[in-house]
Amino acid sequence: MKPWFIIVVFLLFSIFSINSQEIITAERYLEMMSERYSGVQDYEADIIIRSGTSDMIGKVSFLSPAFLRIDFTMPADQVIVFNGELLTVYLPEYRAVLNQTITQSRGSASSGATLASAQGLNLLRRNYVPSFVTGPEPVPLDTGSSERVVKIRLARRSVSEGFREIILSANPDTRLIRRLEGRTIADGLVQFDFSNIRTNVGIPELRFLYDSPASANMYNNFLFRETE
Numbered sequence: 001m002k003p004w005f006i007i008v009v010f011l012l013f014s015i016f017s018i019n020s021q022e023i024i025t026a027e028r029y030l031e032m033m034s035e036r037y038s039g040v041q042d043y044e045a046d047i048i049i050r051s052g053t054s055d056m057i058g059k060v061s062f063l064s065p066a067f068l069r070i071d072f073t074m075p076a077d078q079v080i081v082f083n084g085e086l087l088t089v090y091l092p093e094y095r096a097v098l099n100q101t102i103t104q105s106r107g108s109a110s111s112g113a114t115l116a117s118a119q120g121l122n123l124l125r126r127n128y129v130p131s132f133v134t135g136p137e138p139v140p141l142d143t144g145s146s147e148r149v150v151k152i153r154l155a156r157r158s159v160s161e162g163f164r165e166i167i168l169s170a171n172p173d174t175r176l177i178r179r180l181e182g183r184t185i186a187d188g189l190v191q192f193d194f195s196n197i198r199t200n201v202g203i204p205e206l207r208f209l210y211d212s213p214a215s216a217n218m219y220n221n222f223l224f225r226e227t228e
Helices: 003-020 026-038 118-127
Strands: 042-051 054-063 067-074 076-082 086-091 096-101 128-132 148-156 163-170 177-184 189-199 217-220
Touching (some): 026 148, 118 128
Antiparallel strands (some): 042 189, 054 067, 128 148, 177 189
16 A cells, blocks of 8 residues: 555544534533533532622522522521522521512522523523633633633623623533632622532422521512512
């Protein structure tokens, strides 16, 4: 066999191999994350919410499609519950229970926890333009960190979005969200960290029923009033 023929065959094989590999764009990576979350019926995780210099620490429970509960240890005994229709926030410091009815037109509570779901990722794909921060290869979560993640920058498509920009950090092995960093219109930074994530553990709907303390003061429609 002539040497030039071997070289041509090798080059053709190399070109075919390159073309047969899928080019992973940020949009495609988000799509793969959505596909991963579509198989998650429920999850539990430790959560840290940072806003400015304040930290909130707790455990989050999520049940598809939109059940959410966060039981905080800092501030102690504070609770956020959303059962698909009613958002409830208990503030023990003020002995206050805040209730808000959420209709489909309003959408569910906008938070990092609700974004960490198949529905939340679909909203991000629809309302934000994705791009890799540095590329599709994993990078350190923080400077000097041994934990590596894939980072995607999300720029809002319209001024109506609450965050101007979101940096999404995903575990490259599980394709689950490790961190969400949102830059607000006022240039404030809100960060959601998820760790010790456990999926499909069989969380019952009863977990999202909340009995308010009898001594607490009730405040309804604290976000907005529903109109006919």
